[in-house]
Amino acid sequence: MTLSVAEECRYAKGGWSECDSKTNQRSRTLTLKKGNQTSCEPTKTMQKKCKKACRYEKGNWAECNAQGQITRSDKLKQGSDPSCEQKREITKKCKSKPVKGQPAKGKKGNRIVSSTF
Incomplete structure (x- = not known):
């Protein structure tokens, strides 16, 4: 049984950044912690929409x-x-x-x- 590239790449998740008021997005970096160094990206960036801070x-x-x-x-x-x-x-x-x-x-x-x- 052969594993796909996606299954072989494991990433450590960094913390979320502060919300960017211009884009209403925040991001975090994923760093390769386990996987094939040649077929896996060494880092990835995730982005998501910020929640409103309504207090x-x-x-x-x-x-x-x-x-x-x-x-x-x-x-x-x-x-x-x-x-x-x-x-x-x-x-x-x-x-x-x-x-x-x-x-x-x-x-x-x-x-x-x-x-x-």
Whole structure:
């Protein structure tokens, strides 16, 4: 049984670079650690798209509304990616239906996220 060239070449993965703001890409170098020196590339470069660094300051939850939902408005933190939405709104279902004069409590999960400019 003969192994293909791809199976014979093993690479050590380097760390990812910082995101290049001009190309929105980051890269890392793979260095040959095991394989045929003549048929394997000594180094390879991988590239991938950067994720946005959107960090938000969480607002306070509003009281449970008549539809059985609670809402929170979050503001973009300073130093975040400028292409991020400036504000986002998080909506969740309440744990129980509102009782007259008493707010219901929110539960984790069932999150609806919408962003506004």
